[in-house]
Amino acid sequence: MSAEAGLAALWLAAALALLQLALATLAVRRGGDEWEAAIRPVAIVQGGLAVAAMAMLIAAFLRSDMSVRLVVENSHSMKPWVYRFAGAWGNHEGSMLLWVTILGVAGGAVAWFERRLDARTWAATLGGQALIALGFYAFLLFASNPFDRISPAPVDGLGLNPLLQDPGLAFHPPTLYAGYVGLSVAFSFAIGALVTGEVGPAFARAMRPWVLGAWVFLTVGITAGSYWAYYELGWGGWWFWDPVENASLMPWLAATALLHSVTVLATRDGLRAWTVMLAVVAFSMSMIGTFLVRSGLLTSVHAFAVDPSRGLFLLVLLGLYIGGALALFGARIGAVRAGATFEPVSREGGLVVNNLLLSVILGIVLIGTFYPLIAGGFGVQLSVGPPFFNKAAGPIALALVVFMAAGPLVRWRRDRAQAVVERLTWPIAATAFALAGLAAFARIGVLPLLGLALAAGLAVASAVPLVGRKPWRTPLFTWGMVVSHLGIAVSLAGMACDAAFTSETLVAMRPGEPARVGPWRVTLDGIAPVVGDNWTALQARLSATRGDQGVTLFPQQRFFSDPATTTSESAIATRIDGQLYTVLGQADAEGRWQVRLWWKPFVTLIWLGGALVALGGALSLVGRVRRGRHR
């Protein structure tokens, strides 16, 4: 029954979205506050129905209801419950349903909580949200129905891709989607403001918490996804410039730019048109990412199904929404008056540079990601990988770090360049010191060297805004900025350390034989079979010693039966100064086992930094919402 209930909930939600769109249109045409009372419950119930549909699908997975096609194709009754639960979105239809659910929830949340926006813009915003939702409900109902039945019901399912069988699956997609789709709110705000022409500080202050919230989720999702790929794939890397990773990075870049430009709009009433444009671009990137992943056009761990008709459906939706929003922007932006002006050397000026550099990086990632698709259209098969992205985007990212260090130390409206440089004395000293020290004692590449030196400078610079302030009197959102910028420095240091200092060893080991990697001496003690919930494995026992420190690691070769697949499970030992990363390969005819070892000094800083960035965003969010309440 639950499948039918879920389908009914989806249809009802779609009907309510239509009603919401109609009411919002009337509200914008006629004006007046009485419409608010009508739209609010519709939007909230629509979100609730989407949640109900998702719950029904999860229920079908948890009960292993083998009459539902999606459960048959992607689950198995022998799976631990957490994978049956998370498996609900470990497939095309389920992940689209999750997407739409979050869209509905975001709309409901705007209806429920947003009280700062003027009534007409508010209604237009919810109209925009309903319009987006309608398209994706249609996609689910007509092209990707997750509740399709299968008859006769098979005895059991085909199982979940073992690469996805990891606690990360329960956590990573929902957070990432919350960020991805949370940006729809910014998009709808932009639509609303374009319809009514009310672009100003009040609009920016209303939009900012939503952008911050989505951005925090996106940051957490990307950080968690990076760590998941790092330990699950067993390749020792933490970012592969995989199209799907890029699909999450592009909205993040746009949202980061938006976050900063919305501050200019809120504080100084500048960058009106640009902010609206960025809000459109940010969610467009989310939709483009969804299209990339869901169309099945790309080779990727994340690409589940290949069905051209779905890709076409998504492409049409995408074209309508992005094209429509851009057309609206072109038609209406003339009605938005230009905002306040500012001098080139000013906080605003710094934030403009931030936005420009982020846009350039975004452009590079976008072009690099789509180039293979476009070339493919001309019959040329090629791929674009890390060498391109690192070379093209790396230097610009480092330039961005320089401006990130200086930006918060520049005054609003107007400042003197010399005064800014004076305030940057300590950060510059830290950078120079690190640069000299590293150049003298370590042989590393140019990019990692600059990365480490700039990370040192940025870390110092990020704390400068606190100087001369009492910590408990400093507003929370200032703390947020400090913590986020520090997080970038920490993460950058981790990336540079990983690039510069990683040592790697690939050996064929006999039991009892030692191998060296960095400062570690690793011995293969033996190989033993182990049994898990729905897998069996060959497990190596590796003893690693460094001086008087010792640790035992257990990397595995895992064999799954449903579907029949082998995966290698890496074993990682975390130390204060880095991680020892081990992967077990296959045995050869002479009884030697392939073992791959990495010693990665300070690699953990990458994700620690990501967590700090997200924490900073959360602090800002709390600070802004509180400040908003007081007003």
Place this chain on the structure above:
Amino acid sequence: MTAKNQRLVLAGLAVAAIVAAALLALSGLKDQAAFFYAPGDVQRGGLPLGRAVRLGGMVEAGSVRRAADGVTVRFVVGDGRATVPVVFAGIVPDLFRERSGVVAEGAFRRDGSFVATNLLAKHDEKYMPPEVAGALHKTETLDK
């Protein structure tokens, strides 16, 4: 500066940034994009030496050999038209098998062999790298 002028300057900067991004990206792509080759393409078009490329096809039956050091693998990739010997030092992916699709990332050597730095095999039973599927499909249609 009036508001309108500043708007124009900012718009100009934004356009310049986008153009710069496009130029940077395209010039980088010229050197860095890894073109995909099937063994048959190599025979016809000559060796693309000195740049990272991808080689895709089927691992020929009976061709996988392990070197004495235990970590180097040699095998032959074919597409029905031609074959290329490949050397790879590392842990082969879980689904790397003979008579199965593979994409090798790396570079050609002068003697026509291929040194792989990374191997991509299919992820599960159903999946074949699209490039390989395309290359094999091309071979099939050429044969007919």
